Amino acid sequence: xxxxxxxxxxxxxxxxxxxxxxxxxxxxxxxxxxxxxxxxxxxxxxxxxxxxxxxxxxxxxxxxxxxxxxxxxxxxxxxxxxxxxxxxxxxxxxxxxxxxxxxxxxxxxxxxxxxxxxxxxxxxxxxxxxxxxxxxxxxxxxxxxxxxxxxxxxxxxxxxxxxxxxxxxxxxxxxxxxxxxxxxxxxxxxxxxxxxxxxxxxxxxxxxxxxxxxxxxxxxxxxxxxxxxxxxxxxxxxxxxxxxxxxxxxxxxxxxxxxxxxxxxxx
Amino acid sequence: xxxxxxxxxxxxxxxxxxxxxxxxxxxxxxxxxxxxxxxxxxxxxxxxxxxxxxxxxxxxxxxxxxxxxxxxxxxxxxxxxxxxxxxxxxxxxxxxxxxxxxxxxxxxxxxxxxxxxxxxxxxxxxxxxxxxxxxxxxxxxxxxxxxxxxxxxxxxxxxxxxxxxxxxxxxxxxxxxxxxxxxxxxxxxxxxxxxxxxxxxxxxxxxxxxxxxxxxxxxxxxxxxxxxxxxxxxxxxxxxxxxxxxxxxxxxxxxxxxxxxxxxxxxxxxxxxxxxxxxxxxxxxxxxxxxxxxxxxxxxxxxxxxxxxxxxxxxxxxxxxxxxxxxxxxxxxxxxxxxxxxxxxxxxxxxxxxxxxxxxxxxxxxxxxxxxxxxxxxxxxx
Numbered sequence: 113x114x115x116x117x118x119x120x121x122x123x124x125x126x127x128x129x130x131x132x133x134x135x136x137x138x139x140x141x142x143x144x145x146x147x148x149x150x151x152x153x154x155x156x157x158x159x160x161x162x163x164x165x166x167x168x169x170x171x172x173x174x175x176x177x178x179x180x181x182x183x184x185x186x187x188x189x190x191x192x193x194x195x196x197x198x199x200x201x202x203x204x205x206x207x208x209x210x211x212x213x214x215x216x217x218x219x220x221x222x223x224x225x226x227x228x229x230x231x232x233x234x235x236x237x238x239x240x241x242x243x244x245x246x247x248x249x250x251x252x253x254x255x256x257x258x259x260x261x262x263x264x265x266x267x268x269x270x271x272x273x274x275x276x277x278x279x280x281x282x283x284x285x286x287x288x289x290x291x292x293x294x295x296x297x298x299x300x301x302x303x304x305x306x307x308x309x310x311x312x313x314x315x316x317x318x319x320x321x322x323x324x325x326x327x328x329x330x331x332x333x334x335x336x337x338x339x340x341x342x343x344x345x346x347x348x349x350x351x352x353x354x355x356x357x358x359x360x361x362x363x364x365x366x367x368x369x370x371x372x373x374x375x376x377x378x379x
Numbered sequence: 380x381x382x383x384x385x386x387x388x389x390x391x392x393x394x395x396x397x398x399x400x401x402x403x404x405x406x407x408x409x410x411x412x413x414x415x416x417x418x419x420x421x422x423x424x425x426x427x428x429x430x431x432x433x434x435x436x437x438x439x440x441x442x443x444x445x446x447x448x449x450x451x452x453x454x455x456x457x458x459x460x461x462x463x464x465x466x467x468x469x470x471x472x473x474x475x476x477x478x479x480x481x482x483x484x485x486x487x488x489x490x491x492x493x494x495x496x497x498x499x500x501x502x503x504x505x506x507x508x509x510x511x512x513x514x515x516x517x518x519x520x521x522x523x524x525x526x527x528x529x530x531x532x533x534x535x536x537x538x539x540x541x542x543x544x545x546x547x548x549x550x551x552x553x554x555x556x557x558x559x560x561x562x563x564x565x566x567x568x569x570x571x572x573x574x575x576x577x578x579x580x581x582x583x584x585x586x587x588x589x590x591x592x593x594x595x596x597x598x599x600x601x602x603x604x605x606x607x608x609x610x611x612x613x614x615x616x617x618x619x620x621x622x623x624x625x626x627x628x629x630x631x632x633x634x635x636x637x638x639x640x641x642x643x644x645x646x647x648x649x650x651x652x653x654x655x656x657x658x659x660x661x662x663x664x665x666x667x668x669x670x671x672x673x674x675x676x677x678x679x680x681x682x683x684x685x686x687x688x689x690x691x692x693x694x695x696x697x698x699x700x701x702x703x704x705x706x707x708x709x710x711x712x713x714x715x716x717x718x719x720x721x722x723x724x725x726x727x728x729x730x731x732x733x734x735x736x737x738x739x740x741x742x743x744x745x746x747x748x749x750x751x752x753x754x755x756x757x758x759x760x761x
Contacts, residue, residue, distance in 0.1 A: 123618075156600060158446070169607055169618065174600045176449065177609035177619075178442065179472050185439035189446025189454075192430050193404060194601045218435040368430065375425030 118142045118152065120172050127166055129237075131317075131325025133284030133310025137231050138167050140282075140308070141200065143291035144298055150198055157200045158187040160212060162238045163312075164204035164231040173200075181212030184219040187226055195365035198298065199226035205246040206236050209265050213245070220274025220303055224364035227297045227304045228276075230267050233312035241315030252319040268356050271305035278304035279357035284311060285332035286353065293355065302363050309336070309351070382562040389553040390415040390457075392524040392560050393483060394423065396531030397455050399563070400570055402481075403429035404452040406443035408436055408462060411495045412551040413485040416457035437462035441469030441482065448478050449608065451573060451599035453535060457483035460493060460502055464509070470544055471510035472610045474633060477587070477595060479538040479573070481531075486550040486663075488741045497741030498551040500663055503718040506546045507692050513630060515637035517644055518546040518692040522666040524560045527553065529568060530646060530689055536571040537644060541636055542595055548691060550714070552664035552743050573597055578604065587629075588615040593636055637693055645698055646689035651677055655684025657753060658706035659736075660699065660723055661713060662688040665744050669712045672746035672753075683753075691719065696726035708756055709733045712749055 119142065128134045145155065155173040159165035161180035168175040174197075178186045187201045208216050208230045219228065235253065236242040243253035248264040256262075271279045278300040282290045290308065297304035311317065311328035322328050337343045339354035387395070394416055397405075405424055407417040417433065424431040430447070434440040437458050444454035458466060463484040473480050486502045488494025506518040517537050521530040527549065534545040576596035578584040580603035589595055598604040611619040612626045620626070637644070650673055652658060661669040666687045673685045686702050688695065703709045703723075709732055711720040717735045724730040736752040738744040754760060 152605060153601070153603060169609075172605060174605050175607045176446070176600070177607065177611070179468055179610055182438060182442045182469070185434065185442035186446040188432070188434075188439075189404070189406065189443035189448075190450055190600060191446075192432060192443070193447040193450040193452050197601045214435055215439055218439070368425075372425045372428055375422075376428070378426075 113146060115142045115146055118145060118172055119170055123170055126170060128163060129314040131311060131313040131328070132163070133233065133308070134163060134167060134231055136284040136287060136290070137202070137229065137308050137310060138170060140287065140290035140294050141171075141229070144294035147291065147295050148298060154196070155198045155200060156187070156190050157202065158183045158190065159202050160204070160207040162204040162207045162236065163233075164202055164207060167202045181207055181210070182215060183207070184212065184215040184228065188219065188222075188224055191224055191226055192365060192368065195225070200229065200298070201226055202229040202231060205230060205232040205234060205267075206244040209267065209270065210245045217270070217274040220271050220276040220305065222364045223275065223277050223302045223361050225301055225303070227294070227306065229294070230305065230307045231310050232267060232307050233310045233316060235312050235316040237312050237315055241319055247316070254319070267305070267307040272357050276305045276357065277302035277359050277361050278355070280305070280355045281307045281309070281351070281353045283309040283332040283336055283353060285329050289353070296355065300358065302361060382564050382567070385560045385562060386557055387524060387560050388415060388555055388557050389524055389527050389549060390485070390555070391419060392527040393531050393547065393549065394419040395560070395562055396528040397481070397535070398423060398427070399528075399565070399568070400532045400535035401453045401572070402455050402535070403427065404444060404447040404454040405430070405456065406432040406434050406440040406447070407456050407458065408434055408440050410437070410459045410462045412487055412554045413457045413459045413483060415554070416483060437465040438469060441466040441473070441480075444480050445469060445473050445476075445478050448480050449600040453479070455481040455483065457485065459485050459487050459495075460489040461491070463502060463505065467509040471512065471514070473544040474510060474514045474516070475610050476608050477542040477633075478544070479542055480544045481534045481538055481547060482544055483547040483549065485554045486548060494741040496551065498664060498714060498743055499739070499741065500550055500665065500714040501718070502548060503691055503715065506548055513634065515634045516546065516692050517541070517543060517637060517690075518548050519646065519690055520548045520663045521689055522553070522663055522670070522687060524558050526689065528560060528562070532568050532570070533646060539571040539573050540594070541640070542597070543637065548663070550663050556664075575599070576604070580604070585615040586617045587613060589632070593632075641693045641695060641697070644690055644693060645695040647695065647698060648687040648689065649685070649702065650674070650687070651684035652686055652702055653684070654682055654705070656682040656707045657684070658703055658709050659683065659685045659749070660688065660709060660711045660719070661685065662691060662719065665712050665714050668744050668746050668749060672749045675746065676750070688719070694722045694726070696722070699723055699726040700728065703727045707732065710736050710753060710756065712736045712744065714738055714744055
């Protein structure tokens, strides 16, 4: 199926700012789904609140635009009810790891088969540039006019510690790698987390003097490196991208089915 | 009724009724005094192929049941005051997106952690206005286990009929007290099943386009129709809209679909109301004490009566006005600072004749408590 058939074309052009990376994530998702050959009727996309969450409205799936931080909780209700469906849960960094932090770690722990995509632009964009738990120490934001003293989470470490059985990081710059990683995440039987570093030139970029949208794209290239690269050994400040965790553990819906069988036998 | 005779807690009666009504998905988080509902669901639901989930908190619990309801399940969660507070945003979402679900709030003393193991009826107005923004809500209660059973089935039926969340406001005494319950035979109480769309695959389906009778046929998430669900104001396709006409019409619809059906949503019981000079109005466990007192005083020749409300929201104002017309005094018996009292005063012709008989110390109000207050009102002294 051509990529355009997966989107609700009548809602384009999208609401995202020029230079925003979210559209690239949308594109990556469409390519991944196309490669897997999933049917639109078999996909449920659940999102929260924020710039990232608007992605659901553009996709021609069953789309559930929920409340801030709670996308994973809604998604678990859908998945436990219909384990045969493919669940995609795009979230922003504040959405997933600030207000939704508790749901995030518990979803990782349960290992329920769905794909969480953390679109990390290190800022609250929809509300106009406040610092998020991913902004990092020393950054500037409208709510950190003197400098941000909050340390940041590392999405990959957090998801790994939480028990996610697939953890990866990609960027909006590496557009060839992004669909491949998303495809592998969606195919993975269990809870998969993909952090996608995406630029927000409008707020994060302006506040932190990161230059133009093109400069910010360039940064995604120069500040990241494949996992275990020689460059990382020489320059530990580089952020690694690729697949960090991929392991097999009992999947939650399948485990629950065993509970049902046991209960029905009266044991 | 020819059903099985049981000796159960109120929480158990609620579970039996929910299963009777066709519940097949429950998500919850432990909290006193509602926990037995979750425990029983964990045991019973898998036996019928249903789903029980213990979530990480009450916020996740209500979100999970909303997600499951969208796929066509009958769903419920159960909690108490602090958890009910956490659920308010999810509750508002279910109102806005018109997703059927049932939320049990077993009331305990509040605010805050309050009195976790003691009785209260302090969440009545939270049930009405805990959610931000204009909206309508259905909240039901009962004062004995047989009625807990039937009102719980009503809750599921109302939630499906009006595509709305329904709140069951029980209290600690009702939840933990044991008494007899006759479980009705299957089919004895009619059940309302979800109204599904008849629109065929490939034909445009409008999830928020009302039929002539105002109802919205649903298509299960994961089915043949793909659509959008959002907590934003939305058009008939479910897509966000800020069009003033769309916004106005949706808000009116959300309020009117409940407020225009007060008669159908009203459940109540009445005892000696006709000629009552002194009419008590009560609900939940306090209605038990009120009924005891009324029955006792009638034997002494006093003209007292009781109107027991089972539907608290939408408030049955017309019913209360009609039933109180001939009473000299109206006394609202409840375990809070006068939450239903406010609604009664607003409903009656002579609000200055409405008094409050309450207890707010975590102890069940007794018939003697009520009698003492009545004597004060009548100027007889205690």
